[in-house]
Amino acid sequence: IKIHDLSDLREMYAIINLDDENKGVDQLAWTDDGQLLAVSTRRGSLHVFLTKLPILGDACSTRIAYLTSLLEVTVANHVERELPVTVSVEVEPSFVAIGVYHLAVGMNNRAWFYALGENNMKKLKDVEYLGTVASMHLNSDYAAALFEGKVQLHMIESEGLDAQEERETRLFPADDDKYRILCHALTSDFLIYGTDTGVIHYFYIEDWQYVNEYRHPVSVRKIFPDPNGTRLAFIDDKSDGFVYCPVKDRLYEIPDFSPTIKGVLWENWPMDKGVFVAFDDDKVYTYVFHKDAIQGSKIILAGGTEVPFSHKPLLLYNGELTCQTPSGKTNNIYLSTHSFLGDLKDFGPNELTQMLTQTLMLKRFSEAWEVCRLLNDQSGWNELAKACLHHMEVDFAIRVYRTFGNAGMVMSLEQIKGIEDHNLLAGHLAMFTSDFNLAQDLYLASSCPIAALEMRKDLQHWDSALQLAKRLAPDQIPFISKEYAVQLEFMGDYINALAHYEKGITGNNKEHDEACLAGVAQMSIRMGDIRRGVNQAIKHPSRLLKRDCGAILECMKQFSEAAQLYEKGQYYDKAASVYIRCKNWAKVGELLPHVSSPKIHLQYAKAKEADGRYKEAVIAYEHAKQWDSVIRLYLDHLNNPEKAVNIVRETQSLDGAKMVARFFLQLGDYGSAIQFLVMSKCNNEAFTLAQQHNKMEIYADIISSESTTNEDYQSIALYFEGEKKHFQAGKFFLLCGQYGRALKHFMKSPSTEDNLAIEMAIETV
Incomplete structure (x- = not known):
């Protein structure tokens, strides 16, 4: 008989061989729950087969106990590599519980307890309870059974001492408490249970008293403490999941918690205390409790893993999930969130990046x-x-x-x-x-x-x-107000900047207060309260403040106030410039001795010249180094050619020399005119003038002392040659390098110039 699972028809679930039945099978029939299969044969035999076991199992730390046949329970600890131990039980159990040293199995209101040995189990006793047991949990010394809304806590192995009698057993809740217990758990130190009124109670076994309780708005359906008992996951009546921390009395909601979740398992690997999984029939969800995060404690969903059909998770250890199967065996599944636990060298960058996210x-x-x-x-x-x-x-x-x-x-x-x-x-x-x-x-x-x-x-x-x-x-408010005011000023919020500058004044910190008062002055001006701002700036010792306030006023076209502040701050150039803009020449004149800018002196000079005040204009032009204008005024308006001539000689101004030459030309002083034309590099005009007025000797003398070109010397030589002035002609032919012609003219020189001519002739040769 071949049996297939409808979830995957390609896989064969089981094969049943009826070796003794040589006449063949007659009929097959399932029980309603599919657990039993009846087979009748033509020989008249009836065979009943168990197709799947009830999935009964429990875990304590890394030890698990699970049903391997209807009358057999196996205890195993794969993590510690202990050999599995099986125990035959008297009846088909409806619940199984495993503790540190004991195993309990039972049905209805009765439980059988076994002591775990190295390779076997020893039956200790059986206990009858006051009602049908729904679930049971064990620790090293005690058993806690839940039945009909109550929990009975009792010692597994009574020591029989009188002092211990009161601690041998206790029934919860007490008679005067009117709630029903819906779920319970037992850790090494605590009995924990949840009620239909939403209260989670912590009973401390060593002191035999309640030590903590948490009140939840709705009833608590299932609870799952971590191995240490310091955190408790629970599912409430609305199918929402939470983690409760009794030490801090804090509750954290589990995010993205599916309403189909059947249970929770905490990670038993000692290094991974904050990890737990929540599971339903199809999937396992990995959660992490981030306790010490800077944003505070919180729970995050790390990912999900598909589980095979009819697998019930029993134990989680370092990302490996041990599940119980309907066939009475266990199967290990590795969580997809822990894929980094394999050999990392075989993976590429993309997979490694995903693994990095998982590890973090x-x-x-x-x-x-x-x-x-x-x-x-x-x-x-x-x-x-x-x-x-x-x-x-x-x-x-x-x-x-x-x-x-x-x-x-x-x-x-x-x-x-x-x-x-x-x-x-x-x-x-x-x-x-x-x-x-x-x-x-x-x-x-x-x-x-x-x-x-x-x-x-x-x-x-x-x-x-x-x-x-x-x-x-x-005490820091004034200093912060000042800094805030600076920022507001930069942003253009002058109203609030002014208010904060005013708040910043302390009255006892001079340097800081001066900075605030400077801000008050500037902001007052920007706000239009010019009188206050100017007065504040004038009283203030800072020159820079006066300059800055002056610049603000200048931009606002408040020229007289701006100039006043510039002057007070001894920024005379800026003050004079602003006074010029508002045509206050009197003030400009007052400031001129302190002004260093030639541009301002020039503006003032032009204004004074336009007014006909030439003496003042000349002084200003001199300060502005405008020598041509100085020369022009001395010649045209002040009738002081000597001064003009001196300035031309000092400054070597070409345009000035031309003006002086023109002046002497108008006076008929051709010699002086020629001299200044040569000085202004107008040699051709000077030569022509010398020719016209027979002043060539003067021109020749002036030219001789200047650095002159050969063409100029040749022109003079040709002129003297035409005038039959042989000595002068020879002299200038010599200067322009025409030695033959020079010698000829020296030889023709009249006897009055014989000695000098002979010397020049010898020099020429």
Whole structure:
């Protein structure tokens, strides 16, 4: 007989061989639940086969107990590599419970207890309860059975001592309590149970009394404590999941919790205390409880894993899920969220990046380090470092930042790693991750709330800093107000800037107050209160303030006030420039001795010349170094050619020399005119003038003392040649290098010039 599972018809579920039946099978029939198969044969035999076992199992730490046949239970510990031990039971059980040293099986209101040995089990006793047992849990000494809304807690092996009698057994709840118990659990120290009124009670076995209770809005249907009993997952009547931490009396909702979830298993691997799985018929969801995160404790969903049909999870150890199957066996499944536990060398960058995300979600930083080492990518190291900061793993973060050379972060973390105040440390780490609002909240909740103010000041968040200072450090308000005012001024919010500058005045800090008063002056001017601003600026000792306020007023076209401030600040050039713009020449004249800008002197000189005040104009032109204008005024208006001539000689001004030459030409002083034409490089005009007025000797004398071209010497030589002045002609032919002609003219020189001519002739030869 071949049996197939409808979930996968290609797989054969079982084969039944009827070797003794040689006449063949007659009929087949299933029971309604599909657990039993009846086969009749033509020989008249009736065979009944068990096709699937009830899935009964329990786990305690890494030890599991499960039903392997209707009358057989197997206890195994694959993690510790212990050999499985089987025990035959007297009746088909409806519940199984495993403890540290004991096994319990039972049905209806009766339970049989066995002591676990090395290779066998010893039956201890059987116990009858007051009702049908729904579930049972064991620890090293006690059993707790749930029946008809009550829990009976009793010792498994009574020591029989009188002092212990009261601790041998107890029934919950007490007679005067009117609630029903819906679920319970037993840890090494506590009996924990949930009620229909939504209360979770913690009963401390050692002190034999209640030590904690949590009140939930609706009834609590199932509870699942972690191996240490410090966290409790539970499912309420609305099928919502939560984790309760009795130490801090805090409740955390499990996100994305499916209403079909049947149960929860906590990770038993000692290094992974915050991991648990929630399972339904088809899938297992991996969750991580992030206890020490800078945002506070929270639960995240890490991922999901498909489970084969009819597999019931019993135990979770280091990402390996041990499931019980209907055939009475166990099957191990590796969670998809723990794929990084294999050999990483066979994976490419994309798979390694996904694994890095998994390791960081599960806080497996050592494995994340290995993944980053294989990825050898800066972004991977950065992700690991950020995760370390997020989970407050400061030492590991230092190691990571040191690996990829971020010396700044290493130094910063070294400074804070010894801080014991959790909130203060978390605040620093939140600041390092640029989550400044969170950092502020954490600082304020710490023993050093002033750190929030210091952070806001460092970030130049002056508005927030001001609010914090009102609570934490009122004495800092003036200094923060001043900084905030500077920021507001930069943003153009002059109204509020003025208000904060005024708030910043302390009355006892001179330097700070001067800065605030300077701000008040500038803001008053910008707001249109010019009188107040100018008065404030004049009273203020700072020259720079007067300059800045003057510039603001100048932009506002308030020229007289601007000039006044420039003058008070001894910025005479700027003051004079502004006085010129408002045509206040009298003030410009007063300031001129202090003015160094030639441009201002020039403007003033032009204005005075236009007014006909030539003496003042000349002085201003001289200060402006406008020598041509000085010469022009001396010649045209002040009738002082000597001064003009002196200036031309001093400055060697070409245009000035031309003007002087023109002046002497008008006077008929051709010799002087020729001299200044040569000085102005107008040699052709000078030559022509010398020709016209028979002043060539003068021109020749002047030219001889100047650096002149050969053409000029030749022109003079030709002129003297035409005039039959042989000595002069020879002299200038000699200068222009025409030695033959020069010698000829020297030889023709009249006897009056014989000696000199002979000397020149000898020099020529």
